[in-house]
Amino acid sequence: MFRRGLAAAVLVFAGAVVASLPSAEAHDDKGPIVIGHRGASAYRPEHTLASYELAARMGADFVEPDLVSTKDGQLVARHENEIGGTTDVSTRTQFSDRQKTKVIDGTPVTGWFTEDFTLAELKTLRAKERIPAIRPRNTLYDGRFEVPTFQEVVDLTKRLSRELHREIGIYPETKHPTYFQSIGLALEPKLVDALNRNGLNHRGAKVYVQSFEVANLKQLNRSLRVPIVQLINASGAPYDFVAGGDKRTYSDMVTPAGLKEIATYADGIGATKDRIIPRDAAGFLQQPTTLVQDAHKARLIVHAWTFRNENSFLPADFRSSTDPAAYGRAFEEYDLFFKQGIDGLFADNPDTAVEAKIKR
Ligand code: G3P
Numbered sequence: 001m002f003r004r005g006l007a008a009a010v011l012v013f014a015g016a017v018v019a020s021l022p023s024a025e026a027h028d029d030k031g032p033i034v035i036g037h038r039g040a041s042a043y044r045p046e047h048t049l050a051s052y053e054l055a056a057r058m059g060a061d062f063v064e065p066d067l068v069s070t071k072d073g074q075l076v077a078r079h080e081n082e083i084g085g086t087t088d089v090s091t092r093t094q095f096s097d098r099q100k101t102k103v104i105d106g107t108p109v110t111g112w113f114t115e116d117f118t119l120a121e122l123k124t125l126r127a128k129e130r131i132p133a134i135r136p137r138n139t140l141y142d143g144r145f146e147v148p149t150f151q152e153v154v155d156l157t158k159r160l161s162r163e164l165h166r167e168i169g170i171y172p173e174t175k176h177p178t179y180f181q182s183i184g185l186a187l188e189p190k191l192v193d194a195l196n197r198n199g200l201n202h203r204g205a206k207v208y209v210q211s212f213e214v215a216n217l218k219q220l221n222r223s224l225r226v227p228i229v230q231l232i233n234a235s236g237a238p239y240d241f242v243a244g245g246d247k248r249t250y251s252d253m254v255t256p257a258g259l260k261e262i263a264t265y266a267d268g269i270g271a272t273k274d275r276i277i278p279r280d281a282a283g284f285l286q287q288p289t290t291l292v293q294d295a296h297k298a299r300l301i302v303h304a305w306t307f308r309n310e311n312s313f314l315p316a317d318f319r320s321s322t323d324p325a326a327y328g329r330a331f332e333e334y335d336l337f338f339k340q341g342i343d344g345l346f347a348d349n350p351d352t353a354v355e356a357k358i359k360r
């Protein structure tokens with residue numbers, strides 16, 4: 001594990017000075033990092049090279065590919081291994097017999113799964129907008145972009161780093177690691193190989209590796225020299241805990257004792273915003289928790305997710321109307337979370353996040 005702690009966090013981001021958009025020109029490498037969540041997924045179908053490229057051009061410090069496996073063991077970027085909602089696979093009659101119902105992390109899921117497609121087959125599909133009701137403009141781009149491999153995402157960040165004269169980081173997440181291990185398509189060795197092959201497994205590489213599970217992060221920590229981030233959900237428990245009969249939950253993991261344990265294998269936590277400032281049943285913000293301070297005491301950085309401009313996702317306090325797709329007062333939400341002392345954030349609208357950071 002790269003045990004850098006809070007003070008040295010600045011070193012990881014050294015070099016990020018210049019970007020191409022007006023707001024990003026003023027974006028220095030101090031303060032919370034901006035992670036383009038699934039790219040700039042408010043503006044392009046998520047997890048496409050177009051989405052990642054736009055995020056970088058908007059000033060994001062990092063782009064975030066969620067990783068799953070193909071049948072032939074290639075890492076590709078999708079939020080889920082089920083791809084019916086984010087590709088046009090349901091319209092491809094040659095793949096109609098691939099539709100299946102599987103149990104993923106204890107939940108039955110019906111659809112088409114990356115692990116049933118070779119990379120060559122997956123490459124014939126095209127991405128589409130996941131939430132067209134909220135982001136109808138993004139449907140303009142449906143059918144234009146492929147499902148990218150992790151290598152293609154790495155190649156893109158290297159090209160954009162040269163072009164933008166600042167290093168674009170990469171923040172991969174292993175999706176459903178226990179499940180992929182159970183079907184003989186473990187994600188971890190492939191991720192380690194890819195980072196090694198690309199010269200990205202060393203102290204100071206602009207890379208974080210994240211997971212909702214624990215055992216695979218502990219395993220990755222033995223092979224990686226880049227920071228490890230333990231994701232913390234609003235409820236429930238890491239699926240490897242569930243599968244192994246371990247009764248601990250995410251709530252247990254954010255106690256001071258739980259954070260101390262995380263700090264034995266990770267450098268930070270990636271927490272849902274609700275763990276930092278909870279909402280009531282009506283969606284209004286409540287008093288902040290002590291999570292950020294507690295994590296810092298345990299020498300863990302804190303990255304919060306997910307910041308989005310639409311009313312549908314904002315706390316009720318900052319909604320502009322009852323229209324779920326309209327933008328609300330997103331800057332007020334950013335300001336609140338910056339005051340909590342977060343070290344970074346995942347944003348679907350990286351341009352808004354950069355603007356909020358500059359004026360914080
Ligand atoms: O990885 C941080 C955040 O992206 C976790 O949620 O479901 O969007 O991958 P998800």
Ligand code: CA
Nearest residue numbers: 064065066173
């Ligand atoms: Ca993610």
